[in-house]
Amino acid sequence: MAVTVRVPQLLRGLTNGEKEVQVEASTVAEAIQALELRYPGIRQRLVDGGGDLHRYVNLFVNDQDVRLLSGLDTPLPEGSEIAIVPAMAGGC
Amino acid sequence: MGGASVLAAAGLQCRECGKTFLMGPQYACDACFGPLEPIYDYGALPGPAQLRARIASGPASMWRYADLLPVAHDPETDLQAGFTPLLHARRLGRLLGLERLFLKNDAVNPTWSFKDRVVSVAAAAARRFGFEVLACASTGNLANSVAAHAARAGMPAYVFIPAGLERPKVVTSAIYHPTIVEVEGTYDDVNRLCAQIADERPWAFVNVNLRPFYAEGAKTLAYEVAEQLGWHVPDHIVVPVASGNLLVKITKGFRELQRLRLVEASPAPRVHGAQAAGCSPVARAFREGREYVDPVVPDTIARSLAIGNPADGRYVLQIARSSGGVVEAVSDQEIVEGIALLARTEGIFTETAGGTTVAVLQRLAERGAFGRDETVVAYITGMGLKTLDAAEGVAGRAVTIAPTLRSFEQALHEAVAAGGRAGHGLAGNGHLHGGRLQPAGVPASDR
Numbered sequence: 001m002a003v004t005v006r007v008p009q010l011l012r013g014l015t016n017g018e019k020e021v022q023v024e025a026s027t028v029a030e031a032i033q034a035l036e037l038r039y040p041g042i043r044q045r046l047v048d049g050g051g052d053l054h055r056y057v058n059l060f061v062n063d064q065d066v067r068l069l070s071g072l073d074t075p076l077p078e079g080s081e082i083a084i085v086p087a088m089a090g091g092c
Numbered sequence: 093m094g095g096a097s098v099l100a101a102a103g104l105q106c107r108e109c110g111k112t113f114l115m116g117p118q119y120a121c122d123a124c125f126g127p128l129e130p131i132y133d134y135g136a137l138p139g140p141a142q143l144r145a146r147i148a149s150g151p152a153s154m155w156r157y158a159d160l161l162p163v164a165h166d167p168e169t170d171l172q173a174g175f176t177p178l179l180h181a182r183r184l185g186r187l188l189g190l191e192r193l194f195l196k197n198d199a200v201n202p203t204w205s206f207k208d209r210v211v212s213v214a215a216a217a218a219r220r221f222g223f224e225v226l227a228c229a230s231t232g233n234l235a236n237s238v239a240a241h242a243a244r245a246g247m248p249a250y251v252f253i254p255a256g257l258e259r260p261k262v263v264t265s266a267i268y269h270p271t272i273v274e275v276e277g278t279y280d281d282v283n284r285l286c287a288q289i290a291d292e293r294p295w296a297f298v299n300v301n302l303r304p305f306y307a308e309g310a311k312t313l314a315y316e317v318a319e320q321l322g323w324h325v326p327d328h329i330v331v332p333v334a335s336g337n338l339l340v341k342i343t344k345g346f347r348e349l350q351r352l353r354l355v356e357a358s359p360a361p362r363v364h365g366a367q368a369a370g371c372s373p374v375a376r377a378f379r380e381g382r383e384y385v386d387p388v389v390p391d392t393i394a395r396s397l398a399i400g401n402p403a404d405g406r407y408v409l410q411i412a413r414s415s416g417g418v419v420e421a422v423s424d425q426e427i428v429e430g431i432a433l434l435a436r437t438e439g440i441f442t443e444t445a446g447g448t449t450v451a452v453l454q455r456l457a458e459r460g461a462f463g464r465d466e467t468v469v470a471y472i473t474g475m476g477l478k479t480l481d482a483a484e485g486v487a488g489r490a491v492t493i494a495p496t497l498r499s500f501e502q503a504l505h506e507a508v509a510a511g512g513r514a515g516h517g518l519a520g521n522g523h524l525h526g527g528r529l530q531p532a533g534v535p536a537s538d539r
Contacts, residue, residue: 009291010122019292045125055384055406056108056125060284063277065401067387085287086120087127087403 001026003076005035006083014039028059029072031082046084047072056087100132101162104304107407115162117221117296119303127403128304130162132348140353147319151175154209154312160348162308166216169245173201173208174312178320178469184437184450188457192467194326195434196317199442199475203240203264205233205396206338206473210309211298215241217305218296225250225295229286231279231334231396232261233474238298239268250295252282257395260478278390280400310338314345317469318355325349326361327466330453332445332473333365333374333419334397336404342471343411361469363411364461365419366452368394368444372421374405378412379419385409393424393482394444396474418461422451430454431476432486441476441483449473 005021015021021038025031036043046057051072053059059066060083066074076082104113108126119128137143137159150156154174155165177197185193201208211234218226226242227250228234235251242249249270253262254277265272275282290300298306318325325346331339343363349355367375370392373385385405390398402408412419422430430450435441442450453470462468476483491507493499 006288008287010120010125013122054125056120056127058284058401063281063284065280065284065387067401068389083284083288085284086125087401 001076001078001080003031003078003080003082005031006081008084008086010086011042011045011084014042014045026076027072028061028066028074028076028082031076032072058085058087059083060085099161099164100134100136100159102131102133104128105131117217117223117301119301130304130308132160134348134351137352143352143354144323147315154212154309154316157312157315160311160315161213162305163213163216163220166219169215169219169241170212171202171208171241171244173212175316176200178317179438179440181438181470184434187433187437188454189464190457190462190468191465193453194317194321194467194469195438195440196313196469196471197440198313198471198473199440199446203233203236204475204478205237205443206310206313206471207233207237208241209312210234210306211237211241213309214296214298214302214306215245217302218247218298219245221296221302223294223296224248225293227251227286227289227295227297228299229253229279229282229297230265230299231398232257232265232478233396234299235265235270235272236261236268236478239265239270242270243268252286252289254279254282254395258479258481260480261395264478278400279395279398280387280390283399283401307337307341310341311345311348313338313471314342315349318346318349321467323349323355324467325355325358326469327359328362328364328417328462328468330364330366330449330456330468330470332397332449332471333367333402333405333408334399334445335402336365336374336408338471338473339363339365340404340407340411343415360415362417363415364417364452364456365408365412366449367419367421368392368397368427368448369421369423370394371398371400373400374402374408375419375421377405377419378409383409392427392444393479394427394448395479396443396445397448418456420452420455422448422455426451426455428482428486431483434472435476435483440472442472443474443476443479444482445474446472446476447482 007015023034025034106121106126109124147156152175153172158165179195181193181195198206226247228238229252239249251270252273255274290297371390373388377385387401390400427447431447434450491503493503
């Protein structure tokens with residue numbers, strides 16, 4: 001499946017300044033692997049040694065938080081968009 | 093203010109990996125994505141006596157603590173937030189078995205919530221870093237404050253809110269004429285979208301790229317309480333939890349005061365967090381003994397607390413556990429009753445977040461979490477007119493009469509009869525209570 005990954009400013013140093021990257025993947029984990037092949041080092045910025053998402057990294061598939069879906073196993077329909085967003089919050 | 097600010101702010105540091113950065117509009121660590129927060133060179137500050145004198149000679153606002161904030165005071169943006177009343181709550185305290193219950197009434201800020209504290213710092217930082225536009229992701233209160241501070245500073249404002257907010261909370265932003273963007277989604281959707289927009293536009297998102305500065309404003313809620321208690325630290329505090337920032341920063345504020353010897357080396361306060369059951373990811377993690385918080389989809393009337401993925405949840409858990417406090421959640425019904433209880437006993441009309449705090453305070457008191465003579469401070473963070481709908485069901489109703497003495501006497505008689513205590517109210521001390529004229533519903537000793 002061709003999917004689009006939206007890269008936050010914090011990681012654009014690794015993607016040669018690219019904001020949007022197209023990869024072939026059918027799950028979030030595969031998309032991260034595909035990114036790593038193209039931009040070595042990006043995987044460890046997103047995922048820890050145990051294969052879990054870093055605490056302060058949020059990933060959204062078509063605007064849904066993957067932590068509310070199936071995490072890194074979340075499937076990616078054709079044309080999906082993955083957004084990588086640093087965690088932060090407002091409210092009190 | 094008393095002399096030039098002796099700012100001790102030294103830079104930013106990642107709370108996770110410790111990497112340091114220069115002061116700037118950056119909020120996440122480029123190494124680990126962890127949150128950044130200002131660090132201070134406490135050694136650069138004068139000793140306690142002199143520091144207290146500097147504070148005492150400062151303005152009657154949160155900027156009296158400018159020495160402990162990450163940016164200098166900016167009169168162009170300042171609406172003089174803070175230095176709100178700390179009330180000794182004798183009547184509510186008696187009901188809960190507490191002799192020293194205090195309410196920090198932050199509903200009386202310029203835009204009627206504690207958000208004015210954080211925005212005041214963020215707006216000053218925005219100007220310092222040369223931003224021309226102020227923006228935020230908000231559940232309502234923050235949007236009010238950003239819009240007002242932007243108006244004061246003559247800056248354009250963009251405020252992003254979830255669609256379907258309480259109407260008063262939208263109008264209380266709209267009146268300052270920001271661009272209001274209603275997003276069809278939850279606060280967490282709004283938040284994510286704003287993080288993405290902040291990456292593409294040179295705007296000062298107070299709670300995104302200026303979050304390290306914004307967040308520090310909440311420390312002043314600790315400073316003020318300590319100063320108002322005669323430079324003493326309370327034994328317990330009860331704080332509402334949405335993202336968790338407020339609780340974390342109030343705790344930081346008390347720790348700084350101890351470190352700077354502005355208060356005696358007393359034990360740190362036991363810190364209790366209050367959530368709404370319909371959005372209680374932190375309370376659940378606390379109950380289940382977990383270290384991390386799993387996100388939830390919020391469903392509660394306490395919309396200012398409806399953050400399903402609280403960024404500071406983990407720190408809230410650490411602080412509550414290590415201080416001997418708890419994180420509790422109460423139902424929407426209890427929240428509404430908390431609003432009514434506070435209004436009837438202390439004359440303070442708070443919004444749903446304050447109702448949540450009062451309901452948790454009550455539950456903890458009933459459970460015996462507080463000693464009778466311990467000092468307990470509950471933080472009331474916003475005002476009731478903004479969530480009027482929530483209060484409708486528990487508010488009293490007017491008695492309608494003809495403009496005649498006879499009609500009045502008749503109504504009074506019926507009310508007293510309905511109240512079941514005939515003869516009492518006619519003496520002149522009856523009052524409107526629970527929708528009917530009744531004799532005062534509190535023991536005579538309380539009057």
